[in-house]
Amino acid sequence: MDSFARRLLAWFDEHGRHDLPWQREATPYSIWVSEIMLQQTQVSTVVPYFERFMCSFPAIDDLARADLDDVLAHWSGLGYYARARNLHRAAQRIVDELGGELPATVVELMALPGIGRSTAGAIVALAHGRREPILDGNVKRVLARYHGIEGWPGTAAVLKKLWRFAEQHTPSSDVAAYTQAVMDLGATLCRRGDPACERCPVRRGCRAARDGRQAELPSSRPRRSRRQRRVHVLLVRDDAQRVLLERRPATGIWGGLYSFPEIPSDTDAESWCGRNLNADVRGRRALPPIAHSFTHFDLTIEPTLLELGADSSVVMDRPEWLWYKPAMKSELGLPAPIAALLENVFDRSELCE
DNA sequence: AAACCGTGGAC
DNA sequence: TGTCCAAGGTT
Numbered sequence: 001m002d003s004f005a006r007r008l009l010a011w012f013d014e015h016g017r018h019d020l021p022w023q024r025e026a027t028p029y030s031i032w033v034s035e036i037m038l039q040q041t042q043v044s045t046v047v048p049y050f051e052r053f054m055c056s057f058p059a060i061d062d063l064a065r066a067d068l069d070d071v072l073a074h075w076s077g078l079g080y081y082a083r084a085r086n087l088h089r090a091a092q093r094i095v096d097e098l099g100g101e102l103p104a105t106v107v108e109l110m111a112l113p114g115i116g117r118s119t120a121g122a123i124v125a126l127a128h129g130r131r132e133p134i135l136d137g138n139v140k141r142v143l144a145r146y147h148g149i150e151g152w153p154g155t156a157a158v159l160k161k162l163w164r165f166a167e168q169h170t171p172s173s174d175v176a177a178y179t180q181a182v183m184d185l186g187a188t189l190c191r192r193g194d195p196a197c198e199r200c201p202v203r204r205g206c207r208a209a210r211d212g213r214q215a216e217l218p219s220s221r222p223r224r225s226r227r228q229r230r231v232h233v234l235l236v237r238d239d240a241q242r243v244l245l246e247r248r249p250a251t252g253i254w255g256g257l258y259s260f261p262e263i264p265s266d267t268d269a270e271s272w273c274g275r276n277l278n279a280d281v282r283g284r285r286a287l288p289p290i291a292h293s294f295t296h297f298d299l300t301i302e303p304t305l306l307e308l309g310a311d312s313s314v315v316m317d318r319p320e321w322l323w324y325k326p327a328m329k330s331e332l333g334l335p336a337p338i339a340a341l342l343e344n345v346f347d348r349s350e351l352c353e
Numbered sequence: 354a355a356a357c358c359g360t361g362g363a364c
Numbered sequence: 365t366g367t368c369c370a371a372g373g374t375t
Binding site: 040041042044045077078079080081082083154155156192193194224252253254255292294295296297335336337 | 356
């Protein structure tokens with residue numbers, strides 16, 4: 001075992017995190033679920049989602065049997081919803097084709113949707129204690145600083161170096177503890193901003209600490225201008241105060257979740273309603289646009305509120321449509337901004353007249 | 354290879 | 365307020 005791993009393990013015993021929800025009664029399944037939820041998502045955000053998810057789907061069979069809508073509802077607000085669809089699909093494949101047990105090798109795990117090399121390594125190391133490296137955001141930051149690796153860790157060349165060091169440092173014994181230790185070091189001491197080098201167990205060998213370059217490593221992502229998108233949506237409300245929601249396609253933003261129906265920018269709201277809904281429109285009001293800033297693009301939602309007449313019983317229906325009532329919310333997969341907009345529709349007096 | 358996929362924390 | 369980005373993976 002090299003000195004990096006040895007010092008890290010000693011530090012972890014006293015200062016590491018040992019009481020996270022997925023660390024008690026840890027099973028391959030619970031570790032898998034936690035690793036998927038933790039992808040690009042901070043621990044404090046994941047905790048309540050993990051508790052609710054494991055309560056509703058305590059074992060792989062429960063997840064495999066569940067409706068995708070129910071799984072997406074549990075994921076509402078967490079983001080990156082392909083993770084939930086992949087998790088559900090993988091659970092079904094495990095139950096149907098793999099005897100109901102999560103595979104225990106990196107190669108087999110990576111064959112499942114949503115599991116890449118790092119997540120596969122984490123499952124093998126944490127659940128089975130077998131020697132496999134991981135390379136998540138924490139490890140990238142720790143290793144980039146410790147070895148003074150230049151360049152943004154999104155490029156293949158930098159990743160290759162990082163993986164080699166990750167493999168080199170991973171010990172053959174105490175793999176589970178080491179894996180948790182590296183992540184804890186990155187999360188609690190070797191933070192992105194204001195790293196606590198004076199308390200770091202591996203400061204002695206750290207290139208960045210020696211050169212005072214902690215703030216410059218790892219190099220940040222190249223800047224990129226964000227794309228602008230404008231979307232026109234309809235808030236169709238009938239006289240029973242129900243609102244029309246539409247299930248979005250499985251690919252793209254908010255895939256598989258419910259949102260308001262989008263209409264082409266050059267289409268008039270009432271003509272769309274006449275063609276698609278076959279209902280009579282009693283009132284129409286343009287609502288103020290809502291701006292959202294995502295990582296890769298800026299989205300402006302331009303909502304139009306349509307009130308249907310009392311004879312709205314003649315409205316057409318489609319499989320992707322759902323007439324929403326407030327009580328249904330907890331069972332629905334809703335994007336956070338759409339959930340917020342719905343709250344306004346039903347709670348704000350200006351809209352409820 | 355580079356773009357895409359969400360949300361909230363931190364500064 | 366805007367910007368960066370986090371227990372990454374897929375296309």
